[in-house]
Amino acid sequence: MNSIPIQELSKQTGITVRTLRYYDQIGLLIPASKTPGKHRIYSDVELRKLQQIQFLKKLGFSLQEISDMISSREWNWSTSLMNQLDFVHKEQRKLSQMESALRAVLHSIVVEGETSWAVIQKLIQLSGQDPSLKQSFRNQMFDEREVEMLSLLPNMNSADPDSLEWIALLGQLKRLMENSPDSPDVQRIVRRMDEKRLEHFEEEDSFVDKLWEIRKSPDQSEQMGLYPIEQELLEFMELAFHIYVTRKEEQQTERGETS
Amino acid sequence: MNSIPIQELSKQTGITVRTLRYYDQIGLLIPASKTPGKHRIYSDVELRKLQQIQFLKKLGFSLQEISDMISSREWNWSTSLMNQLDFVHKEQRKLSQMESALRAVLHSIVVEGETSWAVIQKLIQLSGQDPSLKQSFRNQMFDEREVEMLSLLPNMNSADPDSLEWIALLGQLKRLMENSPDSPDVQRIVRRMDEKRLEHFEEEDSFVDKLWEIRKSPDQSEQMGLYPIEQELLEFMELAFHIYVTRKEEQQTERGETS
DNA sequence: ATATAAGATGACGCAGTGTCACTTTCAAGC
DNA sequence: GCTTGAAAGTGACACTGCGTCATCTTATAT
Structure with missing residues (x-):
């Protein structure tokens, strides 16, 4: 020994x-x-x-x-191992939720441009509501196919590059609100937004229109569980978009395009 | 108020x-x-x-x-949010490791049939070794293409159905060791093992042979980081396999097959 | 014998409550 | 105004798994 x-x-x-x-x-x-x-x-x-x-x-x-x-001499290993595995899974779920909530705050700050308690308040509103209500509202407004498309939308708490660009674009747009909606900077952003829209929702104009209507109504947006975007920014965006689309059509006409 | x-x-x-x-x-x-x-x-x-x-x-x-x-009136939100996100990621990694270790123990118990400290001891040996040594040993024994194939091997700490079946088959085989290697029960298990081998490593006989040689040497198995399977079970398995392959060839000859 | 490293013991601190035990206050019915 | 029961108050201990003092004793090498 x-x-x-x-x-x-x-x-x-x-x-x-x-x-x-x-x-x-x-x-x-x-x-x-x-x-x-x-x-x-x-x-x-x-x-x-x-x-x-x-x-x-x-x-x-x-x-x-x-x-x-x-x-203990005779220990029931399988049981405690399975329990432990179960526990680990629960912890993992908790962490995932934390991660997603953290991302939501981070991204909201990007969009809002400034860091403030208002951001937190908005997210508290969002997270506080009953998810089943959200579900029923979505089902009520959209048909089955459209509900599926909803899951493709960019989202505040996801980390994919596509969502990230939307967030970044919104943030930039907000900082440009003092400019004119037809300024080149603004128009470039709107063009990029339109490109992204076409990438994911080409041929889905009716869906996009419906979504935009909801977006413009703060109440409906909230019921959908969408991150609240301030009214002014939405109006600015719509104006800029209108200008962009109008010019685009003009150019196509000039070039003699028919479709 | x-x-x-x-x-x-x-x-x-x-x-x-x-x-x-x-x-x-x-x-x-x-x-x-x-x-x-x-x-x-x-x-x-x-x-x-x-x-x-x-x-x-x-x-x-x-x-x-x-x-x-x-x-604090002016708080640096971004920094603390990012730090927190970082922390969450670290926790997630820890949990993943725990999960995989837990699975390893659970699966080892399935293979060993009995629950005992010996299982834990084996896994302590495995987890205690330096992973870089394992890496270099693998690179030394196998070429690049083969090293990639190694990652397709069934593994004690993974949860995919393929690995699970290997574990289950090994466990059953172990319990049948008192039978003769040419008993129908044993032969059915060996047949299933052979099927699975063909599914994943058809045309890779040299790779499989090399792997089997390592498996048969406890030292080399350990260096590879393979879960230690007791010598008797391996020999029993080899015997049963030999019988299985021989009969298979005989049948093909009887049927007048040439290849 | 003495210096010094290594060891021992004991206590506080951390985070966020649960749980007891015991005292006081509030509000309402009489 | 008095009684009563519910609600509120305070204070303390418990839990987990150590890190980190502070203070005292032992072992060991010169």
Whole structure:
């Protein structure tokens, strides 16, 4: 039997001395013996046991659970492993929700341009409402095919590049609101928005129109669970869009295009 | 100014009375006033503030952080949001590792048939080794194309149905070791294994052979980071396989097949 | 014998409540 | 105005898993 002083054990396992003493205190890992001066002495039996403890900790079990597992001779491993797996899944869901909420705030700040409590307030409104109401409103306004298309819409709390560009474009547009809606800067943004619209919703004009109507009504937007965009920005956007579309048609006419 | 007693506030927000008192104590949410008898009285200002606190808690911030955010007039939101997002990602990684380790134990128990500390010991060996060594050993034994194929191998800690069936088959085989390797039960399992091999590694005989050689050497298996399968089971499997292949060839010969 | 490293013990702190135990206040009915 | 029961108050301990002092003792090498 080789005797291992506490610091040795600490080095070999990476567990701090403090923790080893704590494990002794709660009876999880008791040293093989002690010197007359009460210094702890471990053996390789304890070394192995400590490694087991480390491993079980990596699985996320609490020291209490580990203690039970180690002491009990016949332990129902499958059950506790499955429970633990279940627990991990729940935690993962929580984290996903946190992630998505965090993104929503970050992106809202991009759109709003300024950081303020107003952003938080808006999101509190959104997150506070009953999701089933949202669902029924969506089903009421759109047919089945259109409801599916709704899931393709850019979203405040998603991280895909497509949504990100929409958010960025909105943010830029907002900062340009002091300019004229037919200024080149504004028109370039609107052109890009139109391109993106065509990419995803070409031939779906009626859907896009319906969506735009909802967007323009703050109440309806809220019921849909859409991030509230301020009225002025929407009006500015509509104006700029109108100008853009008109010019586009003129150019096509000049070039003698028929379609 | 409407005055809200503590229980009212509790009901409206879902925060317990105890927690509200604690928030008062740490100065996070101080009631608007108190009755002469020291009962707390809140107003809708505090109601809104409490909702903000709830929201920020959903983002995973600590009460201290929330306190800072609320009290400071000019807070750098973006930075703390990004930090928090970062933190969430780290937690997610931890959970993924836990999940995969948990699956490894669960699956190992299936293969071993019995639940025992030996399983844990094996996995401790595996998880304890330096992953870079594993990497270099793999690169040393296999060429580039083959290394890619390695990632298609069934794995103890994955949850895909393919891996699951391999695990299940191994577990069944182990329980049948007392039978003769040419018993129908055993042969059916070996046939299924062979089918699965063909599904994924048809035309890759040399790769499969090389892998099998490694499997048969406990040392090499360990260096590869493969779950240790006991020698007897491997030999039993090889024997059964040999019988299976021989019979298959005989049948083909009988049927007068040439290839 | 002495210096010094290593060890021991004990206590506080952290985060966010739950839970007891005991006292006081409020509001309402009489 | 008095009684009563509900609601509110305060204070303290518990939980998890250690980190981090501070203070005292032991082991070890010279």
